[in-house]
Amino acid sequence: MDSETFGQTLRRLRGDLSIRDVANRAKCGKSYVSALEHDRRTPSPAVIIALDEALGARGELIAAACKPSRPSVLERAEELRRGMTDVLASGGMSDAGIEDWERVVARYGRATRYRPEADLLADLLSDFSDLLQVLEHRHPAAVRRKLSVVAAHLSGLVALTLLKLGDDRSRDWWRTGRAAAAAAEDRAAQSWMYAQESYALYYDGDMIGAIELAQRAQSVAEGEPYVGAALAAPLEARAHAALRRGDAADHALRRAEEALERLDPELATASAFGYSESQLRFHAGNTWTHLRQSGRAWQEQQRALELYSEEEHTDRTLIHLDWALCLAHDGDTAAAAAHATTALVALPHEHRSHLIIERARHLTNSVPASRLKLSEVRALKEVLALPADRDVED
Structure with a gap:
């Protein structure tokens, strides 16, 4: 059918097959196949061939991909919008324009606390593309420094989101963010990165690398009340605790308390660019969990759950998984598995990130062989075996 797009051809050839069946046969993501059907993504040659073979299309899908196509109305709209962005950027960046970019980044920082990672990533990448267009033009040094800080923060948010999705490409984005922060010569941004x-x-x-970078973040801050230092001290404590370095962990937690107290109240908030008491209590609870001091861990976990909003799904679930691990450390495997299962079942499906699943698997991997047949452990493993959709192409 000459008038069909690639997506329409794919949908017709799929027939009564589910998207999941097609994705499994072609060895690609279900969300990716769905995006192709709606012509929201362009398939690679390898994916085109895999889908053609999976559907027994005998080259029809390959032919559909090779057909010249006119831009859709939405594609044309995007082309025009990007052209206007380029024209405006070539005229120089006003203070209002810079402040708008800073507000965009601040909004994303807050969104990391409640938006699903795959959903957030698409918007982050779209705005990063626009920012790249702006940076391609010449700007006064002061303006370029401010835009470089924006680029560093956006890069860090992309890296953080990819990390939660379990995508190794996060490493490249950390590198990009560090380079942007260094170009801006902004110690606050460098410390945060x-x-x-x-x-x-x-x-x-x-853990050793984590401690080194956490200490670097605090060193770069040079005693200033930067968010990076407040973020880094409790992470250092958690890493020391994982290595069973109790005294070093306790000392780092004390520095974390001091760093939070020194923060500007506007920065003591639920955002990737802030640090709050709820986060500190979560991180302290995790520290004591590593050190197998369940009583102290539970006190911190309970306080953290009181402070976190219901929308902050990731951290709340991680706290419950730490709670379960404390139960396991104390020898109550059945209660530990049941608590972890309850936490995962309560988690909205779109928030079942790689980070969450790996933490839960850590719990099941620590179960003694003699207790693997417990019904609670089997139930937890069944929940972990449920598929988690991703919008990032592997």
């Missing part, structure tokens, strides 16, 4: 990247190493299991 080092602190956030230390979290990436922590969740990747590199």
